[in-house]
Amino acid sequence: MTKGTKLYSIINLKCPRCQKGDLFINTGWIVYKQILDMPEECSNCNLSYNVEPGFYTAALWISYPIVLVVFIPLIILGFSLKSLHMFFTVLYPGIVVLSLLFQIPLMRFTRAILLNMHVDFNKHF
């Protein structure tokens, strides 16, 4: 993955402007504490991560279509099963586990996308 692209910043959860500073205090995709805690600004280029109050609420509108893309096929699969019993014993536990596993990475992913939509890479930092 090439540095300087928005995909690099999103996948590595790095600052969108310099792509060196971390977006989150607790780095990585799978974390169990300080899930959404972000530093006030980038440790390298001082880009403020607090764009405006409530800025990251808009990340909900990015995660919503992603969740639809994942879960609509599962719902269609559920309708294609022969019995409701199979749905609740096989598919439903899978949906619950999938939801729990991807909740935290999805929240971090969508915050990174949102910030990258507003800030471009600058190679001078």
Ligand SMILES: [Zn+2]
């Ligand atoms: Zn930076």
